[in-house]
Amino acid sequence: MNQPVHPAALKKPVPDALLQALASLFEDRFTTSHAMREHHGRDESSYDPMLPDAVVFAQTTEEVAEAVKLCHAYDVPVIPYGTGTSLEGHILALRGGITIDLSQMNQVLAVHPEDLTATVQAGVTRKQLNQEIRDTGLFFPIDPGADASLGGMAATRASGTNAVRYGTMRENTLALTVVTSDGRIIKTGTRAKKSSAGYDLTRVFVGSEGTLGIITEVTVKLYPQPEAVSAAICSFPTAEEAVNTVIRTIQLGVPVARVEFLDENSVRAINAHDKLSLPEKTLLLFEFHGSDAGVQEQAQTVQEIAAEFNAIGFEWATRQEDRTRLWQARHNAYFAMLQMRHGARAISTDCCVPISRLAECILDTKADCEKSGIIHSIIGHVGDGNFHVLMLVDPHDPADVAKAEAVNARMVARAISMDGTCTGEHGVGMHKMDFLIQEHGEEAIETMRVLKHAFDPKNIMNPGKIIRW
Amino acid sequence: MNQPVHPAALKKPVPDALLQALASLFEDRFTTSHAMREHHGRDESSYDPMLPDAVVFAQTTEEVAEAVKLCHAYDVPVIPYGTGTSLEGHILALRGGITIDLSQMNQVLAVHPEDLTATVQAGVTRKQLNQEIRDTGLFFPIDPGADASLGGMAATRASGTNAVRYGTMRENTLALTVVTSDGRIIKTGTRAKKSSAGYDLTRVFVGSEGTLGIITEVTVKLYPQPEAVSAAICSFPTAEEAVNTVIRTIQLGVPVARVEFLDENSVRAINAHDKLSLPEKTLLLFEFHGSDAGVQEQAQTVQEIAAEFNAIGFEWATRQEDRTRLWQARHNAYFAMLQMRHGARAISTDCCVPISRLAECILDTKADCEKSGIIHSIIGHVGDGNFHVLMLVDPHDPADVAKAEAVNARMVARAISMDGTCTGEHGVGMHKMDFLIQEHGEEAIETMRVLKHAFDPKNIMNPGKIIRW
Structure with missing residues (x-):
């Protein structure tokens, strides 16, 4: 993948006095071990690791504040780290500095079922939260692919998949520390x-990727577990008919809870991976939440619409095990694709357009992928106009990587030209x-x-991300 | 109402050169007439008017930019003006300066029905927007009491009433100019x-009340007009049972579209004003949006819940004219209350608490009002934990006004102590x-x-609001 300019001049040595101060503050939760620094210097992107000079494991907001104060005094970069599952190099220590690992800040601080809110430390992951609140009859719907931390999810x-109904971290974060x-x-x-x-300081920090401050606690909205859930699946002759x-x-x-798009390449990979025989065409997967009558009504309405657009094999299911079978395809899409090219790494793109432009954007992007000869698949949270192209590249072949990056750049330009x-x-x-x-x-x-x-006059908060400075 | 300190020292004379430059730019859309300045120097709050030095009527974003550039060059305050319906003195020219009236920026610039979005100039009002999009089958749900401008609604x-289901301007503003x-x-x-x-620059400016910049265009989300609408009304022995x-x-x-609370004083005023005979107890008004079966199911669920909490006279209606009759009480609440004290002015308060604390907050506030001997009523968008106390005061009696302000201050402290x-x-x-x-x-x-x-280093953007400087 194309490495950004890494101006060594910007990476200054970290003063020993700072390291000593952090060591005495964090004791055995301070480390400069190479293995630990390397672990914290990479994410799920294709970038080579960029190592921080030290890592501390904070357990409280006050400890984070102490660490930041020290780094501020010494003008040294600070990088927050949750689960390391970011996709665009968010947590790489481009200019060295101190990584503050928040994974030990994993306490659910308060659950208020009557108010449908929970307050958690930033290191609590989405699955952990859902596990801890399962007896309340509530759930937290935001579900990026990874089991990310709530702090990291707010920061990005x-x-x-549930955003079409429940919104994103933008809508679901009530307050932050x-x-x-x-x-x-x-x-x-x-x-x-x-x-x-x-x-709206909450939304100033949501999406700021650690560049304006470090999120240490998150208060989020919760939702009642739906009385009934049903799922449906159907195939279409073309992507356009699916999107329509x-x-x-x-x-x-129709208040669909989820609607996922899988192109024929995804379906082909899944058929191979899971020994299935889905039609190798564009596939839509729906999930409906509501009352028994409500989900039935939703599924019926969608089935009628799908029929108008020549859907094939509409199937719907209300039982958990049947739903799981229908959704299996989606869950395995990423790993199934990886099997399609030995030794390859997947580059995942991400753009979002007004839904009226989605079919055009997907079709043009698909044509571009095919012309470039890249092994690819497209999956999308199409109710929101959001889709990802997975491109399989040989990470050791610069030409291959450059080709994928060029497809990505053209896709982004296309999305932007469509007001996306x-x-x-x-x-x-x-x-x-x-x-x-x-x-x-x-x-x-x-x-x-x-x-x-204004918020970071010394440029120490995760420098080199979002804004060049 | 208690006037803030108005440091005359902070109000500097506006240079003639600026007035001349604005006059030549805006021609007959520039005025220094006392009547027009006074009209622009007041809102719906109880503050006495504070007049700007001049008013210009802008028609384009570029004209606003030109006016602001001039004011910036001369260090003169700029105040944006929509419909003048703000409630806390937002648009008063505390330090003089130039008011930019945006009411002539009243063009709906684009409607994209397929994407459920519309882009409007800041002066378009919510009713105008709904009027212009009525043939698309879509509507814009945000409905403050006044027929406010979209720019002003974003700015505050x-x-x-619809926020419980559709959210606020925070959730419904996609982009701004x-x-x-x-x-x-x-x-x-x-x-x-x-x-x-x-x-998230959009949400930096949403709620910034003209103090960080002037909103000139707003892109909002639209929603499908529901297939079916029904309304329900019922009374409760106590406020607590209603809130529960x-x-x-x-x-x-239950995805209620609206749920409004009226205390017994509101109901009493409405009975007198509209010659009705509603039980003079706490009243809840519901509106349900969905499919025919969906709204029926919602109303039935709510009726069952209300019965558990000793509701009286649950009535529901799907026909437009019956709904209108049920909602008449709510629509007239403000004017009906004004009739309860001759020559009085209403002070409207506004706080919002987590819903689990709502009954307590309302009951304590009510007791405080009664103890103070203020004629009052309480109405609330209770699904969101938001309520307003209307207090009738004699605007010429400082003791009366001070009493109301003291109740308000205690109510706010109470709400804040409840994490509101x-x-x-x-x-x-x-x-x-x-x-x-x-x-x-x-x-x-x-x-x-x-x-x-950082955003307004010269402190010329609606100075003296939100933050003291």
């Missing part, structure tokens, strides 16, 4: 469901800084820069 | 339904700056101040 404004770049602790909101009380089915469904206000965004849910990290400028224009980027400079 | 993070304090024009987002592309009905309804995930907010939907303006500090604490306010200083 993550979403996933944040450590600012000079080590102050602030609370950005309350548990009130709505508020007009001043600047989705557009019509959304426009009629360069990233629907993965974030900017190091990889999409140029795309960000392309999307927002210099004037808006200048306003983002003003924000960054 | 407005909501209303904003003129910055130095007169640059930025676009804060795209029409993509979700995005992780950098800092709402909590249970929300917790079960000092304003659910009205905003901060001049009136709630101290409450804002009380709610967020000095450290978070300092972070808000950093934002304000």
